Amino acid sequence: MPFVTVFLKSILILLFLLFSVNLYIYLERKFVGHLQARRGPMTGFHGVLQPVSDVFKLIFNGQLVPDESRKVFFRLAPLFAFLPAYMVYLVLPFSRRLLLADPDASLLLVLSLLFLSMVGLSFSGWASGNHEAAVGSIYILTNLASFFLPLVVSAASISFLAGSLSLIDIVEAQSRVWFIFLQPLGAVVFLVSILRLIERSPYAFPYVDPELIASYKIEYSGAGLGFLIFTEYLNFFTMMGIFTILFLGGWEGIFEMPSVIWFLLKVYAASFFVLWIRSSLPKPRLEEVMARTGWMFLLPLALLNLILTLVFVTFVRPLI
Structure with missing residues (x-):
């Protein structure tokens, strides 16, 4: 090209x-x-x-640079977070043809870039030279450790079921039935993990107002703050796009309509479902979410779902 x-x-x-x-x-x-x-x-x-x-x-608005910040890293941190979040959309397919590249392991690449972008957000708090911002960055990393692993394990179950790490192959494998009907447990684990990772209320622990004010963004203003906010929303759209591709059939529709429209309708419908949930639930305690929900609930369920998928693919599918 x-x-x-x-x-x-x-x-x-x-x-x-x-x-x-x-x-x-x-x-x-x-x-x-x-x-x-x-x-x-x-x-x-x-x-x-x-x-x-x-x-x-x-x-x-001008961007102020604190005297105690690591100035070079402070200026570059929003770019470190934004670039991986934007690069996802160069390989994330909106339709069979609407993408710039189609690597064989596009699912692995998209998840890796998403992880790097979230790490980049935490990097901005460290670069600020502010103790409250640094604590907010630690919250992001603990969130990643608790909930990104169940999300990846759920995605691995889908790749085994589809027999490919290509996002296009995964969508085409759902031409008859969407994987949300074959993998309801994986879909629930994936969706709950998204609720925890989007860092929005009621699970926005990096934004606990009495403790951290604006968390890792506390020292940012102007364009730097805009890049960080934009990156947060891009990561949310990325997760909802991955959920749509893995569980909702991507651009596959139930009647004739442009594939891009089908994909965007599903992404927005799933986004508003998540928005509805997060706007209706009270804020839980930190240890309940990270320890009990992440390590003691979501990860065992994701591993159980992966084992059941491997058993189905290895022993049951050949008989069918």
């Missing part, structure tokens, strides 16, 4: 992600506002200009 074509497609993907994130921020605020008997933001007609005003405010 010519370099100019790749560059233009990369720019189009970035513009699409900017539009999608701003649209979701608006819908999230309004949905949560109405769910909690509030109006939400009202800048412009029914608050539609609020995300736009936030973007301009972040762009034109």
Whole structure:
């Protein structure tokens, strides 16, 4: 593929992600506002200009660099978090043809880039030279240790069931039945892990207001803060996109419609389901979520699901 074509497609993907994130921020605020008997933001007609005003405010605000920060790393940390989050969308397929690259192990590559982006977010707290920001970074790493492993194990069960690590092959393996019906336990583990990893209330432990204020972002302002917020939403969309591909058949639909539309409808439907859950549940204690839910509940269930999948693939499927 010519370099100019790749560059233009990369720019189009970035513009699409900017539009999608701003649209979701608006819908999230309004949905949560109405769910909690509030109006939400009202800048412009029914608050539609609020995300736009936030973007301009972040762009034109200057970025302050604390004296005690590790200045070079402090400036580069948002970029370290953003680049892996953006590179995911160069291999994440929106349809059979709408992607820039199709590596054989695209599932492994996407999960690796997602992990690196989250580590990059924690890196920004360390670079701030602020103790509260550093504690927020530790919260992110403990979140990753507790919930990313069950998510990966659930994804491994799907790869064994599909017989491939390619995201396109996984979607095509669901042409008859979506894997959410064959792997309901894996889908639940994957979805609960997403709820814990998105770092949004009620599970946003890096954002406990009385303790950490703004967590690892406490020292950031202007464009640097904008990059970190944008990266958080990109990671959320990435996880919902992976969930759609692994369990909801990706771009496969039940009637004739453009495959890209099917994929985006599923991603947004799953995103609003997660938004509904997180807006309705109270905030649990940290040890309950990380120790009891992660290590004592999700990981054993994910391993059990993996064992059952291997038994099915090895012994039952050949008989069928």
